[in-house]
Structure formats: C-alpha cells, structure tokens
C-alpha cells in the first residue's frame with residue numbers, strides 16, 4: 012500500500028519528477044559511458060599484455076630477471092617443463108633463451124632483449140604475429156631463413172628502418188585517395204625528403220598546409236609517406252657463453268605494431284636455433300619457460316601451485332610482472348565506484364530538492380495521514396520510497412541507455428587516432444571499444460538505491476517534524 | 487456507557503506574546519450513540535477541543551479518557567496507533583489521499599491495520615454502499631464533488647470500527663443539498679449502527695439535526711442542551 016502510494020506520488024508532479032529523473036538518467040549514462048570508454052583502453056591493454064607480451068605465467072631462475080646473465084639457465088629443464096605441462100589448467104608451455112644485446116643499422120642503434128623462440132609454438136601461444144604490419148614480412152614464414160628477426164615498429168624507427176618519404180609515387184597515391192591536386196601541389200617541396208620520425212614529417216607539412224587541410228589529410232599523408240625497405244637488415248650483437256663479443260646480421264621478417272612502445276622498442280624475436288648457434292648454448296637449455304592457461308581467471312589459482320612445485324625457481328604470473336596492470340585489473344571496479352559515488356552525490360542534490368518541494372506542498376495531506384494513524388515509520392518509508400523511485404527510475408534508465416550505447420560502440424569502436432600519439436606511448440590503444448563488467452552494474456544498482464535512500468533523509472525528517480494539528484490548520 | 491470523559495481540561499497556547507486559553511476548564515462526557523454538535527463563535531475553541539478528544543493534541547491540564555484509555559499516559563507513537571484504532575476523523579477538507587481511488591481511500595486504514603484482503607474489500611464495498619457511492623469505487627478524489635469526497639471520508643473513518651467519529655466542520659465547504667445528504671447518511675449510521683458522532687460546526691443545518699448541542703464561548707462550555715429530535 013505504502014509502496015503504491017509512493018509510486019503514484021512520484022507522478023503527481025510529472026514534469027518535476029521527470030526533470031529529476033532525466034537529470035539522473037543523463038548523469039548516470041554520461042559517467043558510465045565515460046568509464047566504459049576509459050575501461051576500454053585498460054581492458055585492451057591488459058588483454059594485449061597477456062596475449063601478446065607475457066602470457067600467464069613465466070618461470071626463470073631467481074636472479075635472471077635482474078641480471079639477464081646468459082648463464083642463468085633453468086636447471087633440469089625437462090623436469091621443469093614436465094611439471095608445467097602436467098599442472099592442471101596449463102594448456103601450453105614454451106621455452107625461450109634470452110640475451111641482452113644491441114641492435115644496430117648504419118643509421119642508429121638501440122639496446123634490446125633478444126628472444127630466441129620456438130617460432131611455431133609461439134605462434135600458437137601468442138597473438139603477436141597478428142600485429143605484423145602488412146607488407147613488412149611474413150613472421151618467420153616458410154620463406155624466411157634462420158637469421159630472421161621479428162622486431163617492433165618503435166625499434167624499426169629508432170634504427171631508421173622505417174622512415175617517411177613522399178616519393179613521386181606517393182603523390183599519385185595521395186591524389187588517388189582523394190587529396191585535391193592543389194593540396195598535393197603544396198606538398199611538392201617535401202618530395203624525396205627523408206623524415207626519420209612521424210613527428211618531423213608532421214612539422215614539415217604543417218608549415219605548408221592550412222590547419223583545416225592538416226586535419227583532413229594529415230593522417231593520409233603520414234600513412235602514404237610511411238616507408239620500409241623490404242628485406243632490411245639489422246645487426247644484433249651480444250656476448251656469447253664464453254663472454255666473447257659476437258653478433259650477426261639478421262633480415263627483418265616482419266615488423267609488429269602494438270600499443271606498447273616500450274615493448275616495441277625492446278623485444279626482438281629470432282629463431283632459437285640461430286641464437287643457440289651464435290651464443291654457443293646447447294639445445295634443450297632455456298632461460299625462461301612460459302605457460303599459457305586455459306583462461307585468465309585461473310591465474311591466481313595456478314600460480315601458487317607452481318610456486319610450490321618449483322621451489323628453486325622464480326614463478327611469476329602476469330600480475331606480478333606487470334604490477335601496475337594487476338592493480339588496475341583488481342581494483343578497477345572500486346575506482347569506478349568511487350567516481351560514481353561522486354556523480355551520484357551531485358545528482359542527489361536534485362532529488363533532495365524535489366523531495367523537499369513535494370513534502371512542503373503536501374503539508375496538509377501529511378498532517379491528515381498522521382492524524383488518521385499513519386505512524387512515523389510509515390511516513391518515513393513513503394517519502395524514502397518516493398525518493399528511491401526517482402533515483403532508481405533515472406538510474407536504471409541511465410544504465411539501460413549506457414548498456415545499449417556501450418553495446419553498439421563496443422562493436423563499432425570509437426576512433427581516437429587524432430589524439431593518439433600521447434596514448435600509445437603508454438600502451439593504450441587509439442581505438443576505444445567501450446566495455447564495462449556486468450559486476451559494475453551490480454555495484455552501481457546498489458549505489459543508486461543508496462542515493463535514493465540518503466536523499467530522502469532530510470526531506471523525510473522535515474515531514475516528520477510536521478505537527479498534524481498545525482499541518483491541518485495551516486493555510 | 488461513556489465513550490469520552492473530559493475532566494476540567496485546559497489548553498493554553500503561548501506561541502504569541504499573549505497567552506491564549508483556547509480551552510478553559512471544560513468538563514464533558516459523551517455516551518455511546520451520541521449525535522452531538524459543538525457550536526460557538528469563531529475562535530471559541532471548537533477545533534482545539536476536538537483535537538484534544540481525538541488525541542491529536544495534549545491538554546495543558548485536566549484529564550481525557552477515551553474508551554478507558556487515559557490519553558495523557560500514551561506515548562506519541564502509541565497515540566498514533568490509538569487514533570488509528572479508536573477514532574474516526576473527518577476534516578473540513580484535505581481528507582483523502584489524492585492519488586488513491588475512493589475504494590482505496592476507504593481501505594487505507596484497514597490496510598495499515600493489515601486486514602486480510604477479502605475482508606477489506608468486503609467492508610469497503612459495504613461502506614461505500616452505506617454512503618451512497620457504490621458506483622464510484624474507482625473514482626479519484628479529484629473526480630468527486632466536495633460532498634462525495636466528504637462521504638468517502640466518512641466511510642474511511644468508519645472502516646476500522648472506531649469508538650466515535652470526530653468531524654470538524656464537515657459541511658463547511660458543501661452546498662446545502664450535499665450537506666443534507668451527508669447528514670442523512672451520518673444520522674442513519676448513528677441510528678442503525680449506534681455510531682457516536684461529535685461535530686463542530688457553524689452550520690445551522692447541522693445544529694438542527696443534532697440531538698445534543700454544546701455551546702462554547704472563550705473556551706468554556708456555556709450550554710449543553712439535549713433536544714428531542716426523533717430522527
């Protein structure tokens with residue numbers, strides 16, 4: 012009865028109630044959508060960290076991660092690999108040999124981590140090969156030779172393997188892609204100039220084009236100028252098992268592009284047989300084993316099992332390796348909830364105000380209700396329910412709209428390329444696919460109901476302070 | 487049998503700088519089956535006295551007993567339940583919950599008292615019949631005339647079978663025809679069900695129908711006359 016009266020009371024002043032409800036709807040939608048958009052990059056970052064870079068669990072000697080000593084090989088490798096393979100939840104295991112070294116071309120050099128990998132196996136375990144930039148190679152395809160290297164775009168730039176040139180063909184291509192001839196003409200002074208970075212190219216054409224033209228055609232110019240010489244080589248040099256400087260030329264068999272600049276700059280992959288030959292490492296020894304699990308949710312359960320099974324070794328899961336990501340992954344809902352609390356607190360002022368108006372204009376009615384026997388608890392309940400209805404109707408509408416919009420944009424994606432340069436340096440994608448966990452909506456439902464309850468307290472107290480005699484007498 | 491006993495009751499207001507004695511030394515009793523009206527000039531204390539009897543207000547001095555309950559001994563929360571169980575109220579206006587239908591308004595107190603649904607519906611039907619509104623079950627107060635609204639209020643007041651019904655100027659906002667109808671209904675309920683009615687009024691139509699007329703002046707009872715209407 013009280014519930015139904017409260018519900019009907021909400022609709023007595025339709026315009027006023029709808030205004031508050033609309034405010035809550037818009038507020039909830041806007042903030043949930045904003046969170047989902049932010050969450051998109053975080054989820055993508057975590058996904059790619061696991062699927063491209065780290066996999067779930069890594070095993071190496073206790074000192075290896077800090078020393079990178081080539082002698083830090085895992086003792087009894089078959090036994091360790093066997094334990095890993097036989098642990099429930101583990102679907103795949105691979106071994107790597109890893110040496111620190113320098114990658115260089117005549118134009119530049121950079122410190123790198125050279126991973127000798129079982130190329131076929133890693134293609135099963137990691138999705139990094141999918142990040143191959145088309146036209147840069149085949150990721151250890153059938154035609155590649157032993158001394159092939161798979162490197163990141165960032166490193167390729169540092170070594171000037173990738174550069175930006177507007178060749179005569181580029182101009183034809185630009186016009187074909189819809190750049191007006193007049194604009195292409197303005198770019199003519201850049202023909203044949205080699206730019207070592209995207210930034211330098213951008214600076215150069217910025218001086219020639221208008222702001223509007225840059226906005227419209229800049230991306231196209233950069234894409235067209237991007238150039239890579241097929242079959243480029245780099246020299247990888249490092250110390251062998253005997254401490255002697257060694258190295259060899261490697262042919263690039265592909266350049267990968269991820270969202271993590273640091274990883275792109277550091278990680279070079281070569282077939283492990285080649286690296287063994289150069290370093291003098293025997294077959295069957297490894298610096299690191301990497302285990303992939305059936306699903307990510309098993310990580311926290313399998314890690315301690317392996318830690319116990321491999322006491323002399325360092326067993327780390329991706330959360331322990333990338334502590335920052337793990338923190339985010341574990342506390343993300345709490346962080347979002349705090350944000351929502353702030354938004355809802357702001358919205359609650361609207362609800363409080365509406366409820367106060369509702370109480371004040373119903374003074375006589377409340378007096379009558381109290382006179383005929385509606386006790387304080389029931390009056391409080393009635394006011395509180397009205398307030399909860401306002402917040403819940405608005406909140407659920409907001410959640411429904413966010414659900415739909417997130418569902419759609421989660422598929423189509425939102426393109427942020429224009430603003431992307433800063434983002435990608437931190438490993439965040441420039442394409443947003445808004446997403447948010449279902450459990451977040453549960454937290455949000457609780458918060459919305461709480462907002463309604465808390466917003467009711469002050470107006471309900473006002474209602475309870477009414478003296479029925481005076482309320483009824485009042486004009 | 488005495489339904490209400492009022493013993494030397496005072497009610498003084500100190501709100502303003504001057505002290506107002508709204509009720510000043512009233513001693514009265516009401517019997518079961520009374521059909522009594524309290525009259526007097528504006529400001530003579532009629533509303534105040536009714537509020538005291540109904541447990542809406544506490545006297546400054548004196549004792550009020552209703553159905554054996556000493557009102558001064560009840561805590562505020564107990565007073566609310568006491569009103570719900572023992573007193574039926576009909577006010578001059580704003581009697582009904584605007585968002586509920588006539589039937590729902592009549593059933594309101596019964597549902598607060600958690601009557602089973604079938605019993606509640608049956609009694610609601612009975613009461614709306616008794617006040618001549620059997621065809622207006624689903625009308626909202628805004629769709630009813632003032633007189634019809636007051637009849638719904640009477641039905642609502644009767645629903646929990648109170649000891650008596652207090653009505654503060656129930657006809658003040660009604661035209662004479664509606665006022666007559668309302669009085670007919672109350673008279674009938676008084677006669678057939680021995681329901682006790684205590685009104686306040688300025689309305690001579692009401693005075694003429696009463697079987698007991700109590701006159702207040704400056705908060706004092708100046709006359710208490712039983713007339714011999716054969717209603």
Ligand SMILES: Nc1ncnc2c1ncn2[C@@H]1O[C@H](COP(=O)(O)OP(=O)(O)OP(=O)(O)O)[C@@H](O)[C@H]1O
Nearest residue numbers: 499501502506508527528529530531532533534535
């Ligand atoms: N809350 C209050 N504070 C101060 N004085 C009050 C209050 N309530 C009533 N009074 C005073 O008490 C006196 C009696 O008022 P009451 O309303 O009982 O008179 P009444 O006979 O019902 O008048 P009316 O016929 O105009 O309804 C009046 O002088 C009134 O001004």
Ligand SMILES: [Mg+2]
Nearest residue numbers: 532533534654
């Ligand atoms: Mg009065």
